[in-house]
Amino acid sequence: MIERFLYGHLSLHCFEKNALKSIYFLIQDFIVLGALYYILPTVESYAGWTGLLVWYWFTGMFASSLFCVGHDCGHGSFSNYTWLNDLCGHIAHAPILAPFWPWQKSHRQHHQYTSHIDKDKGHPWVTENDHLDRDWIAKNFAKFPLSGFFRWNPIYTVAGLPDGSHFWPWSRLFSNTRERIQCAVSGGLCLICASVAFYLCNYSIYNFIKYYYVPLLFQGFWMVMITYLQHQDEEIEVYEEGTWNFVKGQAQTIDRYYGFGMDSALHHITDGHVAHHFFFTRIPHYNLLEATEAIQKVMAPYKGAYKRRSAYDHVLEFLRLNLKLEYLLGRGTGVLKYTVSKQYNGKKVQ
16 A cells, blocks of 8 residues: 555656666766776775775775666666666676576565565574574674675675575575576676686786685675665564565665765665665666655655665674674564664563
8 A cells, every 4th residue: 555655656757767877877887897997006006905905995885886787687677678687687797796687586585575584585584593593603793894795795695595595506596497597697607707807817816816806795795784784773673474564574674875975876775775675676776866755755754664874884883783783582473673672672582
């Protein structure tokens, strides 16, 4: 009901997909990344390892921008043509080692069941019993600041935690021959891109890691941080079967305003994510802010229904929440919340 209600308050312009405009953003991101690699020798010459770390940070951010264009392709909001969405999705994702079709499937499950305790595989919610059953490393891995560099690649896409490897055709993520073939194609294109990078690095393992894989680890950190902050907060609610519904789940999404031009550079995946979740197959990224303004107005009378936070300190907030949000309480009640929520007032398992 509320989705149809929101739909009625959005301009039809929000739902218009412009293939040429989408391709423009795809090319733009490649140009920015190309420029970053062009200035790399100068950065290293004048600023050494300090400059290289700064370069890694911005390269990771703009590689995430490229991912976001492929993200539109995966949702079908890049254009009205499936073949063009698939082609450009692979062009955007293969160079950053994100198998497009497998990711498309796993990501669709996240959108279909956002904030469902058992079915939202994109976010492995941890309950009280899950927490108690884990060893010390599993309990505390996310609290380690550098863990964010590995939670996308290799932990999520390669090892397949929690919903299956995106590279292995016989992982639990896939259920039929078509999906396994798609995995082989998408994964194969990623390996081709990695091989080209290895060639451009003069077959030097050291240079390959330094100039290709480490930037992708930074891109992974950006992806983990952005995604985590979109769906995590002290007062967030997660629902069990029977209590969950589509609208309740999507309403737990949070818009985060990073500022300093980063939201625009990241194609508004940060500050337009609520609108994206309600209409994820329909609104291209360049129309998300217009949709967000309309949604804010419609949801304003309902306290807490629309969630937005300033995130100038996004890195610190990401690290803080990973330390603070350990596990959810309320299994069997229909609604689960974190131990630090107002409802549980910091209750801990003894």
